[in-house]
Amino acid sequence: MTLSDYLRSLGFQQIDSQFTSYLFSDNTQKVGIIIDTQLYGTNKPSYRYHEYTSWQNMLMHKFERLYRFIDSEAHEDRLLIDAILNDSTDEYDFRQFGADRQISETDPTRPEYNFESLFEQVYGSKYLHALEREYQYVDLLGKSRYVDYVLKTIEGEIAIELNGESFHHPLHIRQSRYQSQLLKQNSLMKDGIKVYRWSNAGMADEKKFADQIRLYFGEEEKFCSKPTASQFRNISFSLFKHQQDALLDIENGRTQGKNTFLLVLPTGTGKTEVFIADHSNQKKLGNADRALVIVPFKDLREQTKARFIERNPNLIVSSNILDSSADVIVQTTQAIQRQFASLSTDHFDYIVVDEAHHAPAQGLKRVLEHFNPKTLFGCTATDKRLDQKDLAEIFGRYQLNMTLEEAIKQKLLPPIRAFRLESNIDFSQVRFNGKEFVKSDLNKRVILPSRDQLIVDVLSKYFTQQDAVTGQSLATLQGVIFCVDVKHANRLAALLNKHKISAEGVSANSREGLKKYKEGNVRFLCACDLLNEGWDAPNTSIVVMARPTMSKVLYMQQLGRGTRNHPGKEALYAIDVVDSYGPALQPWSLHSIFNLDGYKPFADIFNPNEAFVGEEVILDHLYEHERKLHPIKLFNFEDEFGDYINDEQLARELFVSTGTVKAWVKNQSLLPDKQLPFGSHTLNYYEQSRVDEIREEKNLKYRNEDTRRDDFFEFLEQRDYSFSFKIIFLLLMLKHADKTGEVTLSLLRADYQSFYKKLLTKYGQAEKTNSPLNNEEYLDDVPAITKSILQNPFEKFERKNFMYHSKELDKLAFDPVLWENLENGDIELIRKQMRSDGEAYFNKHVEAGGIGDNWYEGI
Template sequence: MNERPPQPSSLPSTQPEDDFISLFAEVFGLEKAQLLAPEFPVLDIEGGARFIDFALRADNKWIAFEVDGPTHYQPPAFDRNKYEDDLLRQNSLIHQGWQVYRWTDHELDQHRERVKEQLALFLERVPGLLDMDDFLPKQRACKADFNLRTHQSEALDWLGSIRAEGTTIALLGHATGSGKTFTAIEDARRVGQPVLYVAHTKNLIRQTERAVAEQWPEVTTGVIQGGRFEPDAGFVLATVQSLCNRLSDIDPACFRYLIIDEAHHAAADSYQQVLAYFRPVFTLGLTATPERPDGKPILDVFRDTAHRLSLKEAIERGELVPIRCVRVKTNVDLSRVRFNAIQYQRKDLEQAITIPARDELIVQTYLDHVRGRKAVTFAVNVRHGEALAERYRTRGVPARAVSGRMPSRERDEVLDAFARGKLHMLCACDLLNEGWDCPDIEVLLMARPTLSKIIYLQQLGRGTRKAQGKECLLVFDFVDNAGRYNQSWNVHRATGNPQYRPGGFVAAPKDRIEEEALTGPQDPLILNLGLWTEHYEEIDVFDWQSAIKDMLPVAELERQLAASEGYLRNKVLQGELEPDHDLALGRRRYFYFAKARKQAIADQFGLKPVIAANIRERFFAFCEDMDMSASYKPVLLLALLDSVDDEGKAQLGELTSAFRDFYLQRSNCGLPAEKGKLRMTRVTELSESEIQRLILEMPFKKYAQRGFVDYARDLAQLRIVPALWKRLDANDHQRLREIAKTRIDEYFQR
């Protein structure tokens, strides 16, 4: 087979990257954009190294986003080999189970609203977007078989003992009858509430709810099933399907204890969604059948699906080696390097970073402190990696540059030479080879600034594997000058540890830290540094990506306070409202507010949130006083009232027809369908999808902004929210029709 040369990322420049990240952030929030992994490495079906423009993990799914330039497949620049190579890459992804979505840079620039609508549609059924944590260790898990009718106390003792040893997932086999219920409830009581119990039938839910009431009477119970949604109780019981339908409404970390009954169903997609989504302290599976029909142990399904240990947890539990750090400050200025939510602009970064003086500092650091140790230097790009490798070689260090874009045979030869000790240094510009592992790496030189936590942690993961005789991983963080919002990730931020001592532990088991505090370092790797001090330096580990997670974006604050779209944003821009965080990323500024300020902001500007008690009154006030630069809002109200069923729901297609018919009727009567150059003046030329987009982009958003209606994209269904719908009677419907017709008449008579 002829080896196919690796191809670069399909993104032709940084602007499409910025556009995609900006659109993604507008749909899902800036905090969710942090979960995108740019230029993510994979292997195709022929074993070739590939890179996905943006990768995303969601419950048990892997999603790839690709952006193509306009010249890729058009004459005269059309390249058949490039076209066929792209097909191989994307077919390989689909074969490996990836969901693949593609846009052109033209779409991202010129059709932003359409791309946002598509993004929302494609990910509508995805309940939780997750960290790319597959490189971290799995949770510890154990299984045991007990006759739980007669040996409940032994089972409880066993569960307590394995927890004390760091096990966080347990499977009890041969668990049938009332004994399993007693054991699960009692163990959950010992760990503490809140508890989530998941089963696949209503009968199991009812039986277990009765058992909880008898055995643990002081705990409150709630149910997620059918029309009941009670996630705030101390002991929540849920059917798996009802739970999956509402996952996005529940905090992944809200339960301490998760019970999966009839755990042999765990391989089903619904159960895997639940296992992947929640982050409990302890998970217990109950099953009468510890093996699946395909022979794969159920315990493996739990471990493969559940969230991984965090880096800090894995190190403290001894699953990974401790990390020490030396910070090396440079005089390189990153303050003028443009950046978006997850990365610096590539060209700006390359110009700022790839300078000889900084490269010499990197090489000299290795020579002065850890010469001869097996190490990896992470570089900015391929050219930077090659330049660093050449500089190392001229100083007598056996070094090679390595990249996923190298021909696979050459790359494998380099990696093999490094593994066998013939090379001391690898200079890598990406995450190396998927699946490649060299546990005896002792040193990482983090010379590539990155705003992506995913990229930094995956680079760090290359050195945290345990190996015989390996006491720790030593990280050299090269610290360039940057502002608070554009500082690169470093090991102190990644572990949340603000205390720095050159060569000291950043993360380690507690007993190791206590021992070193008493005796000083014993490891020759650290003693030879010549940098050890007894005093710590405080490091700013501010992480705006984490800081905004529990804050309100300005658009969400506007929605919760029933303000018109853009009202509070304009107050910020006019200097009347101070946000807690003001981020200028790409083309857009993002404003975030602490939740505790919501009432004060409402009082400051006289805003009154829409709540169940006032929703009917506020809805009528909105309909009577709506500002109108077009007729769309009252026409949508009429169309909605004509289309809704008994539950206040309307199919988008039926609603669109009613909306369009209003303007067609005016046109057929010789009246202008709309005024001026508004889109509905061309009602006879517009397609159904164009009218649907107009409805969703304009009048619908005005109602939804105040919490009166919502839209289920996957069902193509609009709905008057239940809190409002149940408060409207037939007389209200008639009054609303009259209000809408009056507003329409007033509009066209102006």
């Protein structure tokens, strides 16, 4: 029995099909299942990957649960579909494969880069914090997997996969790989996490993509936008201590303020007895009301549960992580990783990680970062991980429920000391696209020998010195310089080496310097976008912002490379290269990020008047003038314009074209609230609260996504036909639209030409007198006809945001919101009106004797 037959036996009904896939649904219409057929036979179908993902995304939004399988008669596939559709009791031990992608995948792929940029354009930079990159997840079979992004919202998580066609298209990859891809997707969906997929081609039409993510992700008010700081627990580490000695060490550690304990005991010496005894003591003191014990295997879980009950029969011991009545929950790593995110950070008072050497850092890292118990206890018997560094990295890190600024002010993270290096180089001609500086312009103007020399001079002057009295030196401090591109990074590294400061340029294709840096064999790394995120070197004490940016997220990512604690590290020294950008526009700097209007060189930015200590004493000796607080005038783009909308956003709110808004501004019938001069252009911004006022002034009807269908029918009811183009175009759009409302332009154009040629042949006239469509030579001119379609009928629909055009894909498409809201019978209703209107039009303008009942045949 195939899966299709099996679904029917379970009461599912086939309700649709697309390509070689069948769509089934249960009688509630809440669960959808796609069954793929004929993918790997001799008669392979042909469709583009963005078509595959577009249909699936639409269905993912429609159904509460959407699963996807390959049609099969294999027994294991039946078991898998049962596990997903039912509450399966099958359990699997945790399995980790490959490297930690949060560390190894430091560079975003091209689709990921495009997604971040477009997401920021739609929702704004502050909501990029709601995206977690390289999100680790454990699938239904216990295997550790990664999702490109997870969007954190107050209603739950949304998974986003940014795919390359050659690596993810089911027609281009092996069946085993595609099944693995589906297993990850189905596992996420079973846990209530919807999965949306895009490729570069799927994001090529930016306007359509913006509408899609608005529809699928919802409004930004639901996003979790607050960035958090990381901290390391105060850890007590004990090796090969027997039970009583180990318990005594733990108690001594608690008196010193420690709450995290890592214990190594040889096999058979009773490490389980140690944490059971410690838990019992802490429970009596009221410090362990709810405990969690994480073990790597199912067998060990049952043994540990039995041991707890044997020592204290009154304990309620469970394996259900959500059991609020249990005193102790013992569960496997695999199960914990799939359930922990729904619990609060203080849900457990006492957490034990048993057999810690079996649990890789990647597997437990996110779990242990999430929880902040009163006691965290790890133990192992292995001799393979006796160094404190490896185990501490597993257990030590957790998330602070505070911003970076709050963590620094509370001295949980090192202070930041700022230096503003003013270059006096004029960058006023560097173009700004409304969100970020144009990189090609930065390449021309930032990579200047004189500017690079200023950076080297500052590092030479301040960070090659030592104190004559104490002998303390700044010449060993390491740092990262963020550059515009690879060329800039390599050039700056060469200049530093020339001045006897060891440095290496690093990029996606040149990573050799990363290892040398961590080992302390090179002082500075010159990097472009490589180190913005996903790379960790706590020994970084200096960051130089040599790449100007208007992206707050990018700046904070770069700054974050140095905000980690490290033995002997007094502070992070942040050097902002401050260029001249004119009076209205300034890139982000430390002072604008934290809204500070006073500057004292190398002083703690939050405590500038604090007495000099340590390294700062050495820096102070270098000054020839008194260090004083200088007032600085800052331009904060987000503060000035963050709550305003631009021309494009206003047009979207009003459901008019951007050109219409700009025309209003030009003829002064609309006055922007703020304007930002930029070269020969002016960027216009409007208060969000004025949208309703402008709509009323322009006598525009209130329209939003909920009214899109009614707006479309209202538009058609106007019957504004200067020519027949709109009628024929819409009939052809409906003829060729796929399940997602997309149409291949070249296919539509061929039918468009064919229809008018038939009229011309039959009646000697295809349109009104003097229309170019009455010329057969013109009808054969593909570029001319294409231009005509896009400028005439299509533009009328595009202006109202009913349709979109993607030149790169050769596609036209209905707006996704409109397409989704068209009800049963709507398409036939539209066809009926267009055929009736077309017959009336052609009878009036083309053939007085009557065009005939079947004039629309073929379209």
